[in-house]
Amino acid sequence: MLRVLIVEDEPELRDNLMIGLSAHGFMVRGVGDGAAMDDALAEAAADLIVLDLGLPGEDGLEIAQRLRGRQQLGVIMVTARGMTRECIEGLESGADSYLVKPVDITLLAAALRNLGQRLAQPATTRWRLNRVASRLQSPHGSVIALTAQECSLLALLFAHLGNVVTRSAIFTALGQPDELCSNSRLEVLISRLRSKAGKVDPDHPLPLRARHNMGYVFLAEGDDQ
Numbered sequence: 001m002l003r004v005l006i007v008e009d010e011p012e013l014r015d016n017l018m019i020g021l022s023a024h025g026f027m028v029r030g031v032g033d034g035a036a037m038d039d040a041l042a043e044a045a046a047d048l049i050v051l052d053l054g055l056p057g058e059d060g061l062e063i064a065q066r067l068r069g070r071q072q073l074g075v076i077m078v079t080a081r082g083m084t085r086e087c088i089e090g091l092e093s094g095a096d097s098y099l100v101k102p103v104d105i106t107l108l109a110a111a112l113r114n115l116g117q118r119l120a121q122p123a124t125t126r127w128r129l130n131r132v133a134s135r136l137q138s139p140h141g142s143v144i145a146l147t148a149q150e151c152s153l154l155a156l157l158f159a160h161l162g163n164v165v166t167r168s169a170i171f172t173a174l175g176q177p178d179e180l181c182s183n184s185r186l187e188v189l190i191s192r193l194r195s196k197a198g199k200v201d202p203d204h205p206l207p208l209r210a211r212h213n214m215g216y217v218f219l220a221e222g223d224d225q
């Protein structure tokens with residue numbers, strides 16, 4: 001049974017949500033602000049949070065922001081304002097989705113169930129390379145747009161996951177057989193790729209390692225699609 005914690009400061013609305021979600025088969029608790037939410041989470045874990053945007057003290061955006069790191073906790077933000085900008089801010093701050101008040105309880109229950117199912121799936125550790133779209137997807141699901149050269153380099157490394165690919169093999173794959181001028185270019189290429197990946201997903205640094213005097217290795221599981 002999915003455990004839902006409702007953070008809503010209007011008692012009547014909170015009660016209605018609690019009753020409605022209980023009837024849909026969730027295990028529900030309700031609190032009135034961020035501090036009470038912290039106490040409730042310390043007392044017992046929750047799978048999903050229904051978070052009101054406008055709250056006394058810390059608002060929903062701030063709360064979503066600090067909940068962001070908890071990967072096993074889904075957050076659905078509920079906003080009375082229905083303004084696109086705030087909804088987008090809510091999603092950027094870490095909410096998984098949002099609903100506008102008045103909330104249809106059946107819709108909320110369906111959204112919670114979907115999110116709960118998604119969170120229940122084991123976290124993947126695989127990196128995914130999509131050569132057609134020139135994209136690399138981190139295990140976290142973040143997408144890194146690749147240049148043609150970055151894509152060729154990764155395709156080669158993905159073909160030899162866990163094994164060192166020599167510089168000369170890389171130069172050939174990149175169409176740069178002249179090693180003297182290619183060495184520094186390759187280093188620039190790799191350092192840009194690392195920093196790009198780091199910006200998109202700071203939690204999963206690109207597992208691309210240099211092997212001194214030999215070449216490079218991609219040290220992770222991966223799929224080349």
Ligand code: CA
Nearest residue numbers: 009052054055
């Ligand atoms: Ca409110």
